[in-house]
Amino acid sequence: MNVLVIGAGLSGLSAALHLRGQGHQVTVLERAAVPGGRSGRIERDGFTFDSGPTVFTMVDLLDQAFRAVGRRADDYLTMQLLDPAYRACFDDGSTLHVRHGVEAMRAEIARECGSVDAAAYEEFVVWLRKLYLAELPHFIDVNFDRPTDLLRNPVAAARLVALGGFERLGPAIERRFSDPRLHRIFSFQAMYAGLAPAQALALYAVITYMDSVEGVWFPEGGMRAVPDAMAQAAMDAGVAFHYGATVDRITCAQGRATGVLLTGGERLNADAVVCTLDLPVAYEELLPEVPTPRVAARGRYSPSCVVWHLGVKGAPPPEAAHHNIHFGQQWHDAFDDLLRRGRPMADPSRFVAVPSLHDRDAAPEGCTSLYVLEPTPNLEVGRLDWPSEGPRLRERMLTDLQRWGYPTDIVTEELVTPQDWLAQGMAAGTPFALAHTFRQTGPFRAKNVDKRVKGLVFAGSSTTPGVGIPMVLISGKLAARRVAEMTR
Template identity: 65%
Template sequence: MARLVSVVVIGAGLSGLAAACHLVGRGHEVTLVERHDAPGGRGLRLHRDGFTFDTGPTVMTMPDLVGDALAAAGTSLQDALPMRLLDPAYRARFDDGSQIMVRHGVEAMREEIAATCGSVDAAAFVDFADWLRKLYRVEMPHFIDANFDSPLDLASSPRAAARLLRLGGFRRLGPVIREWFRDERLHRLFSFQALYAGLSPESALALYAVITYMDSIEGVWWPEGGMDAVPAALATAAGKAGAELRFGTSVTRLVLDRRGVVAGVELDSGERLRADAVVCTLDLPTAYDQLLPELKPPRVVRSGTYSPSAVVWHVGASGAPAPGTAHHNIHFGADWDGAFRALIDDRRLMPDPSRLVTVPTLSEPGLAPEGDSVLYVLEPVPNLSSSIDWTHEREPMRERLHGFLTANGYPDRILTEELVTPLEWQQMGMHQGTPFALAHTFLQTGPFRPGNLDRRVPGLVFAGSGTVPGVGVPMVLVSGKLAADRVDAYLPGPRPRPQADRGRR
């Protein structure tokens, strides 16, 4: 039997946890090292004054990708991470006071559009949903869940690329959505997801409508206990399958042998862990700065276009929101195009911002004292490449958000709070103060995005939003699996039967 191959995973965010689950399930000897005292990465849970805040992603889509990682470690999604579907997935509220609920299921959403936008757009939605599904079926196996070594790898799937071209995936998202629907509110509802990719709908490729498919068609889910339950379940599964989890410990440098090949890591305690391979989930510029200071980062890492950032206000408030408030609420500003020009082109605050308000206590009342609410308020803002001085802008931003809560029926008597600006994101190790990494421009997408290997350091593999396939909960989960695939390719040979499978036969 071949010896166990040792792998160190740096970081217990979703990409690192997914990588650890896949690796330990394939028979590798895995040690996961995390500087915080619990799993979660940038979504670490915060407890304050009786309130519980999930500080990372709030929208859970594509739970089967979590299920894949859990299953790799011998745990089922149903047993480890019970979830319930949120219906509506979102409440969309517009500047004229109207609203549209994003309902689950094509027929339910068709009826919602018929009631709010008319029969023509309702009929169009049925075909639109079918188009989204076709996009997803082409993109996921060929362009998302795939490792690339160079742009020439696109030629390995010529039929898929041709199909994506026929579907209009290389056109611009905004114009494509306008061709599907008459009502301007639907243009916004089905294209705002471009912002997840760090772009405006007018510049994002239509292939990013796959994000719309993930939440508007497949649905948005709520894990019992809150979003923190996702990293907690993955960490538990990895540990049960045999991975060693080392919390409250930081990696200070990579240990390389005389050939420049990965040989392990050194911890802040001075201890060295031997490893045949290392999976690093730090934001790429931070990874090169802290762990590879002698190497010049790839050009796109140094000088690529980084996504806008976000101000996130975590609020513990007295009382409940107005009737009709949903778990997720998107408030669209009036000047849609002008807001994107300000944010992305001019790198200034949106003059008429759109905002997301998540109220997790509507689904999980135990996150707050009885009768009170947890609010997650997000406004997109420029990253730190702008001229905004957040030491001075912080309080005016808070006051504007407070006024927004009051005007829109949310509880506004603040009992506890935490305001996160681009400065705080930067302090967490995120380049240019954005948690969304490199924008998904054409030349920063797929094989053009920074790869998860640096050939100068054999045995080092990257995972997370800065590398392939990109930003968002589904993408970083896939990123962890792709990193595990890279480790397997780097260390070929027979594997012992995965620990998670032993005793089943």
């Protein structure tokens, strides 16, 4: 089959590699000049910033995409394990490091939180691993056609229930540990799913397993090196890439996708099309005659964020890790600000990455690159004036960076707000897509096929299985499976 893939982000590149591995003729259309999509880059004044995700976990899922075309990820990419994965800083001045390896993390907890919580950690890891083994092959790495597909493997479903996967994440963590700092370290990942820990299902503890147990990695050359490597492997395997190619419309005839129409008038025909745009945007811009599915048109979206890219003179504080989380004093109330009140957190928790610690191209000699992220309401929940709110949050972040000891002699900077995410094609102004509520998970999430348009498949964070690098890599693989089903 001749397959067109719209978008050279991680999901599109994953789809292209898996499709090529199945023997299809594959062409990737990317409107930018380089691969990456949301995992992009900003080059300015001698600094190079990764504009997308900064935390990479589950490298074996990346390797699966390379192996689809008979290659290995380490043929193209060098990955470094980060230990600690995170440095967690608390309002009382204390610090906890999320260490790689059960023994190392147990020792860290024993030293900072006591022997009881240290012993509880070993049982916690066993629980996380059981959840992961029950979920990944049966409920994540699968295509769903209908809700009853949840019962395709009744043994796995019963096991997930028995493990407490449908309880709430926050209480499940609190029941296992007494130190409130551990509650935050092992539940903040619910934000990746667009939910407060008190609301998220415990089955999303698999995200905690991915980074806190399996480990966090960083590629040599920065996060942008990942899409570069995937694109090179795809080209080596025979995939064609057209950069600077903006798709104006997906063409259809008699209820079937027939190809695309590019801006400028060029028409490309195909037997199948894989589209990786944010789902509501894909329907609105590329399929204007096909109504957007309800779950995408009226779904609940994850909170958004402000990201501040900073190029500064000077070195980071010696205690800084690659990934740093600075928790505010408030916790539950901060989520109410984001999810219910629609306003910035009164007492924010922030993520600060220092990519130049492990990426020599990120900053010139004697300088540091910083990536500061503060969660904010999305544009549907919050009605904020971002031209004025963005600079206000910037000043607040600057004050705190100085208080925490980071260098702030600014050479260059870029502030990205929810309004900017919207302009980049992200529905509701959030890079985190549809939230993972129960009604937007698994078979209830926006599907990666639409029976009204045969030959069209979707991939990316808005569809199955969801948000985050591991999930969008799987999403590309699931899209390739859908195309394979068309040939049967």
